[in-house]
Amino acid sequence: MESTDRDFKHEPSSRALDWVLRQAGPGSRLVQATRLKGGISSVVFRLEIAIDNQAGNCLWVMRIIQNEAWIKEEPNLPLHEKAALLAACEAGMPAPVWIASDPDGRECGYPAVLMSCLPGTVILERQASSAWLQALGEAIARLHRAPAREMAWHYFTYVSLDALEVPAWTEEPSAWCCILDTVRGPRPEYTPCLIHRDYHPANVLWAGGAISGIVDWINACEGPAGIDTGHCRLNLVQLYGVQAADDFLEAYLAAPGASLLAADPYWDMLCLVEVLPGPPGVYKGWEDLGVQGLTPELIRRRLDEYAARLAAKHKKYEERPLEHQD
Template sequence: MPPHTAPTAVDLGARLLGRPLEHDRVLTGGQHARTVMADDAGRRVVVRTFPRGDDAVRREVAVLTLLGPLGELAPSVLAHGQVDGVPTIVTTALPGAPPADGLDPMVIAEQMGAALARIHRIAPVGLPDESRAPTRHAGRLAARAREAWERTDRTRVLTHGDFWCGNAVWDGAVLTGIVDWSGAMSAPRGVDIAWCRQDLVLLGAPDAADRFLRSYEVHAGRLVDDVHAWDLIAASRADPYVETWEPNYLGIGQSGVTAPVIRSRFDAWVRHLLG
């Protein structure tokens, strides 16, 4: 986490824009960036700052220039650069908030599947190429993930890279946008699909993971035949540190998704995947 406070982040954004900003609130739900909402003469903007030396701003600017086809679902860049050596980006603020604690996971699944299908139609021009091949962990899950890798479709699309409910913005039960694009890349579609399915499992709704997949397939106009393989790969990737996601879930108001709950739900999911 960058070492500066929320007002300092707003000051950095104001210096980039060349005009004052008024601090509104800190936006939680992630651990990589400091993210704050600010008022720009009556317009809401988002200021995000990253640790010194981090190239997330450069990567996010590159992908946001590609997202015109998403229209209102993606933010626009207002200013970016380094201020006092701190990578900073100012974007438009999408209307809405993280998903409410009581929002039906089936609603989340349906709308996120439709949104992801739109994202995957965009060509990943100029984005870094990433296979997301399984890492070399020990254990049965990792071994099964490496075997599953051989069965995957590795056709590249524009992937978000961290497609979970905390990076979606909602107005009640309506998805209004997708944020945090710094990890976007050219990668197989299964990367995003499996990551979102795993998130729905951690929310306590494994049935919603299947609803998400069906929604994606309908809106993408194609079947995803290798989803089990990608589920194994995603689980293998998350296994060493999945409990550390507790602050992310608590940060978006999911008070019941604590570290022990995360691990319990994850382990049940892994047992299901391993059969």
């Protein structure tokens, strides 16, 4: 692959832009390219394209996947994202519309995906409001209840569970021990559905006080609904604390179409262990989006509190009368 990240500091490489303009058709030209903030595994640009005989300019988004380790691990990423976008749109979600893919980077230098640009901006509130959390919960419940096409990609954990150990940085070792024992044990039964797989506030766009779009579908697959809620809760814990994560889950479970199986703390635990081995740090994407005041120490305390809460919840969950465990 010939391109380097330096090529993408301000706009895609000339060969990538040539490919984009071929998708737009003869007479098209680039008006502006803006690199979007927040991503760490790929470079994403907002492209404004002028097209002959078309009133108004066209707004597209281009993802260039330059992380070679990720490409090696999953060589079909552009095809994965194409399938995910098609499935999400078919399910009625406010997702980008797929336009074109360069699966092996033959045209662009790196694998790339071209899609429509959604309206709105990411809003990371200083304090998570009830309305904001409710909207986040209702949006992902809408995905879980929607019938969707069968996906060739299925959920798997990003970490080797058997290799994980209680983190050296924790002040709640017994809670983490409980969590590791639980996630290594039997997995609860679930009904697979289409999941985003990376659902969190930085992948949600807002306009006029409402959610206008959900982006970054490249990891979407069939899997347990609790992975979406668990991953979002993990992000909310670090951003705002445990109470915000609990309020989000409550809003999700009350939403039409929510999977009540997501209430099982197993899924939250399975998402939580993906922060290991640590130690915790501040996600650069949040800083790029203007979040201030987070420190590794604050995040460590919040993760420990969350671990202790999940361990206690798991114990109560296991002690429920059998007739209430369906």
